[in-house]
Amino acid sequence: MPSILFYIFAILMITGGICVVALKNPVSSAMGMIGSFIALAALFIGLNAYFIGTLMILVYAGAIMVLFIFIIMLLDLKKESKKEFHVINVAAGVIIPLLLVMIICPVFISVDKDFEILDKKALTAAEASLPESEVPKDSLIRPKLREGEIPDVNLIGQKTFTVYNFPLQVVGVLLLVATIGCVTLSKKLHGDEAPADADDDGRMAKTIAKSKDIPKVATLNGPDTEHSENTEVGNAADSVEEIEEPTEESPTTEEEVVKPESVAESSKGKKAKQSELTLESDKKSKTVSAKSTTSADDTDLPEHATTDEKLGLIYTERPDDADDLTEIKGVGPVIVGKLNGFGVYTFKQISQWSPEVVSEFDGLLSFKGRIDRDDWLTQATELHANK
Amino acid sequence: MPTASLTEYLFFSGLLFAIGLSGVIIRRNIIVIFMCLELMLAAASLTLVAFSRANLVNGLPDYDGQMLVFFIITVAAAEVAVGLAIIVALYRARKTISTDDLTSLKN
């Protein structure tokens, strides 16, 4: 093919490529793509690769581009509207390829190899030198060569089914897998009720079926993406486990010691800990409240006192007959402050504590079993008796 | 085309490859990026064919190169099929295919 034709098709190919990149509308860029592929096929033909050229047009220009246009139409993409240019991106996009080309040119120049002209004489010489094992005597290739034309398709066929037989089968399988893939991907879109297991597609289908009316995507779609969203936000918090820790001056009520197996995900905030407390102790509370309410004398509750299932009888605010708890041996003003904080003001309350309440307070005051060791209960009952 | 030597072919395929790469970097729309990807594949197959024509094996063009192009084309076809299916699914899930909004991979 005389060089003029070569240049025409080459330039056509390049402009097609540039159209793909430059044009805003995806459809027009698809058209540019097709033009480029056609020019490319022409170049292949120029290189005596007729089979590949035709294949190019058939597969690329024909099948793939059509698929592209079909998908563009399916998703009815408008022109890229509002996106203003990211100057850096564009600049980078231009500079990097230019640099690439500049680097590659010296390589190409250093190649400077001309094509031999495959005229009749060269071809007959080639046919003579064809080894018997590859091309048997009676194959169609030999007479064509002798006539001076290249039986491109035959040669490729011969090569495919002798040397590249196994890869061919593999490619076949590949295509099969691709088709099955497309089918499963697309089938889910408007398929029936997917199995209830928790894999992503199933949920997505349900939500999409429901979510026809919801315009914006962020709120409701597939919990897994949602999940990934908030874990993304969440994981920044995970790196620093912040368990609320009281300041220095009240070391005695240091935070409840974390159980070893829960140390990994113990990074939940204050409210979570409260819920954890109530959760963990609800089964205990049923027995406690039963006992404390039926305790000895005062069945009816004194004014603004409540029975807390964990802490036994407590006052919401300071009653007038509050006792001086420091009289109990082993209770100092610091502890009294904490006890009042929990609503314990009188000896009667302490005397009525059940073992669970005692272990509860033991944990809260984190005094490691001090209440039983200095047995506050008996002291409280005596002090209450002779009050 | 004996007059056009191998370097022109390689030069133009390099140019086409560069254009494909710039397209991938510049454009925001996934489908166009996908097209530019195909462009880069085509550029690669051009060099292969050019070389297969340039290196003669006992007088004939070296058909191994062309066999490779053959496989490239088939794989590209499969790839496009699956790729587009994913893009459609993505569009249905996110209602957008602009790369700016799809950054869930961000750390």
Added chain:
Amino acid sequence: MILWLLFLLPLVSAALIHFVLKQKLSNLASLIGTVSTLATLVIAIMWTNGSFSTPDSWSWISVGSFNASIGLADDQLAKGMMIVVCGIGFLVHVFSLAYMDKDGAKARYFGNLSLFMFSMTGIVLAENFVMMFIFWELVGLSSYLLIGHWYKKDTAADAAKKAFLSNRIGDFGFLIGILMTWMLAGSIVFSDMDGTAFIGSGSWMAGAAVLFVFCGAIGKSAQLPLHVWLPDAMEGPTPVSALIHAATMVAAGVYMMARFFGSVGLEARAQVPAIEVIAWIGAITSLVAALMATQQDDIKKILAYSTLSQLGYMVMAVGLLEPDAGMFHLYTHAWFKALLFLGSGAVIYACHHEQNIWKMGGLFKKMPITGFTFVIGTCALTAVPFTSGFFSKEGILHAAHGTPFYWIALGVAALTTFYMFRLIFVAFFGKAKDEHAEHAKEVEFRMFAPLVILAVMAIASPFLGKLIPANDFTPDTAFHWNEVTIASMIVFLIGFAAAFVIYRGRSSDPINIPLFRNKFYIDEFYAGLVKWFQDILAAIVHFLDEFIINGLLVGGLTRCAQGTGNLFRRNCQSGNLQHYALLSGVGILIAIYFTIFS
């Protein structure tokens, strides 16, 4: 072997009392303590007429070239000192049987007292510097425990801490001195120290060694820079002050210097210039202490300052290369100062723990024995002729004759007479100024018996030849009438007259010199020094330590490590496809470049 008993008996009693007998058996504890001191006294007396062979030393640590051993020195110095220690120890024990009778922690008191006796015997009998240093610190510990006996009182606890710390500062210098002498004199054992090598190492080096060793004496005998702890040590019970802060412990410094000079043979050798410094420190301490004593109101404080002043005398004597005179004064001073302190203890006990002399008065009539023995003690202290103080002070004056120290010594003698008779007139004569003093009555037998014995010793001690801890120092050899003795008598009369005129029948102190009353503001100066130098510096250092080492170096490293981590995280994992494509493009480019062009 008996000598080991002499040495270990107090330890056994201390251990027994501390670990076995607790509060409920306190009477038994006090008895054990007293009996053990009596036994040591008997052994000491028998030892003085040379009836025991000295046992060989027991090696405590012997590794490589360092071998410290526990052994007993056997010379007149040690024997005489043992008599002083055990004698006064026994009398103090008897006195405190009564004085501490009603005290809650009596067992602990007697335990600590026995511990003190053990450590004091350790210092006296030490035959090498390391053993002496060991018991030096143990004595510091026992004085800490005894001063802080009533540890619930804040002042007592602070006084104990102050005493221990100033002793510790003294020990700092002492240890350096020991290390230097170890190398200079070739050995730490007193008997085989090489005096010539010590002096031969150059007067500057030998002088430095002597001065460092003297630091130990400054710390222990409360010389000028480190004297602040002795007056505060009066917080402890009075028998403790009598035993420790008058007679024995504070004298340990002078004893050590005497032994050190003896073993290195300094007194015969040429003058080492540094020894002048010792004499000056002694003289200045005695002068300053005497001045301070004139203005004190607390009976025990007066006696404490007088002890300081007398110690200054002894150190001056040692500084004038007359350790024997110093030791002789130490020996006599121990007896009459113990007498004075126990006397003041009896007075305080009688006046229900009233220590201010201006609230006493007319006690001579009410407490005749205590009063009479107290006056004898004062006469001995103020060197009334033919009392023990007269002979020993005259010895020192004689040593200082012809040097500038002579005049200082005379001045101090006058001041001593002045403040002692001020005390006598205000406290014992005139009329009772307070109802406590009004119905003070004589103390019981166990308290005044020691006073009587001590009074006898205050008079007779110079004549007990063999017991004097000085090699060849007996009154008849050293004493001779000359102008020194006449001068000291004149000075006595001046002091007595001044005190008589000013303080006879007074009810309040006519002279008021705040400089002396506040002890030359040295305490405040030290407090400021500690506050500024130590606490502020510590705070700065702590801040620097936190800020620079913790903050910058360590913290800095961690922060920049985290920074690069975040930088990488934010920029390279931006989730933007283009970004990834760009980076891969750059990657390809670099790869190609390097493959082709390098």
Added chain:
Amino acid sequence: MLTLALILIPLLAAAAIFVLGSAGARKIAIGAAVANIAIAVAAISTSCSGFTLNVLENPNMNLALDLHANGGISVILLILSVIVTLAAVLSGTCPKGHEGLWYGSIMMISAGAIGAFIAKDLFFFFAFHELALIPTFLMIGMLGRGERKEVAWKITIYLAFGSIILLAGILMIATQLGTFDMTELKPLALYQNEVALLLIIGFGTLVSLFPFHSWAAPAYASAPAPVSMLHAGVLKKFGIYGLIVVAYKVAPDGMAHWLPLLLILLLFNIIWVGLVTINQRRLDTMLGNSSVMHMGYIFLAIAALVDNGSSFAMQAAVLLMFAHGISIAMSFCLADRIESKTGTLEINQLGGLAKNTPSLAFLFGLVGMASIGLPGLANFAGEIMVFFSGFEDWSHADGFGPLQIATMIAIWGVVISAVYMLRAFRNIFQGETVRRTEEVTPLSFNEKIPAIILGLVLLVVGIYPNTILHFFN
């Protein structure tokens, strides 16, 4: 075989505790500790051959886990670690539900320490020490107090940093000498200075030498009592053991080359950290800093060993190490008792504790006096020998050399330690009782046992140091 048992028993106990959970954890731990003491005594008295297991045999590098309880230093440190383990197991109150972790990690730390001291192979010498670090991190991080998280991370990363440098040094040694065996250590042909520097910094970090000391005090303050006892008392001695046994044998000229640096650092250690200790408000940070300060004296002994090859500097360092290990363990045990009694360790919030708990006052007084260096207790014997080794064969002709000046300044450290220890004792125990110390109940007997054991050891070694020193000849 006995030496192998020394390591196996704690490890098996730890495994049993982890498996059985918190059921009989305390009893197993005590049993293991007591058994360990018995075996240690047996191993030392019979001086048995020890145990060798060849792990790796190839021409240029053989690796063998060989444990021998011979050689003065490792025997003494073995005794130290065994005693402190028993005391650590008995002291401290384990929060309910965490017995498994608590006693398991004590056993692991003790196994690591014992292993490190009796291993005669550089690799296992290093590996056992690393084994002991992990449980320390877990215990401080999960069961500690104060801002335990940061402190746990800090100590682990810091010691890892030290260990890496140490590993570099060890590898340089092993490659040059061709063997990991510690018995065949001989001065290296080349790179002595570099190896010495690596070892000094590596071991220095593990022993909290001056610039690398900022991990020590907060770690011991936040750690639960047994961990700080074991770590300050035993594990810290690993560094010095290494310096004496490995560094001095392998690179004597290298160490001599770095002597001025070592002297300056140890003086900073004593004076700078001393002043920092004086400024501490809490008792446990004060004790942590004081343990950093006491390391300065031991480094002085090593400097003396390096400088004038003093004949008894090594014995001095080992005796002081032993004494300091016992006394710091006892003080942390008592500090923990004070905290459990009064709820705080702020020195100015306490006062007059002696009235209600006289025995605690006596024991703390004993250990306070020991750490000051009072004669009759173990520390004094060590300290006096260290100071004497500083002045060994010093000739007055050339005046005071650097080592002598360093010794003199170091002696001032004795005063500094007296200042902060007495100030603490005075503020906590003496004087009037304050709000917090009024309702304090006296110590029960089994709370006193660990302190009594350690106190007795201090007294015995103090009165007759040859009980420890005779292991050398």
